[in-house]
Amino acid sequence: MPVTIGDITGAFEFANTGGDMGEFCAFVCKQTGKIYLQTDFPDTAELLDELPDDIHDEEKYVALPDKRELDLGKPLVLAFAGEYLPGDFDDVRYFFDKRGAYSKFKALLARRGAIDRWHAFEAKATEQALRDWCALNEIEIVG
Known part of the structure; x- marks a missing residue:
């Protein structure tokens, strides 16, 4: 089903x-x-x-x-930063070497006006990762 x-x-x-x-x-x-x-x-x-x-x-x-099993944590943030915030990439990478990374990242997104772009990027990546996971686990997706 x-x-x-x-x-x-x-x-x-x-x-x-x-x-x-x-x-x-x-x-x-x-x-x-x-x-x-x-x-x-x-x-x-x-x-x-x-x-x-x-x-x-x-x-x-x-x-x-878990989202980390699908590379939807730090690797996804770094992919986003590399594509949409290349001038901030080193700062973002530094954030994720310490505690409180997501709050610092979200503050940077707010300063750059990139929150909506991040949410769209994350949603698209999450959907694709879940579709791939379902295919791997023989779960039929509709819609």
Whole structure:
């Protein structure tokens, strides 16, 4: 059963909400296309569907990846800076060698009037990476 790119993107964003803590996960059933969301937060967990008992059966279900697994972290920022902010590339690279990189990067984007361009670049790269990931995992995408 196919799944929409919008559903995959939404599940991917959910799974990448918690940072490094692993508090949010999303799984896709390869047979039905149904997406299952999981969180460790009790207040939110009761709002989600109950996970199937065999959710860790890799033949049936696949967990959505972390954005770093798809090179949507630092490599994407550096690609953007190289293309759209070449004069700031060294500064951006320096930002990402230390803590607080994204806040410094976003401040630079604001100063350069490039926030919308960054969001469009990031969205396009994310969609393509998720389409590639779905193809690799034999998940049929519609839309």
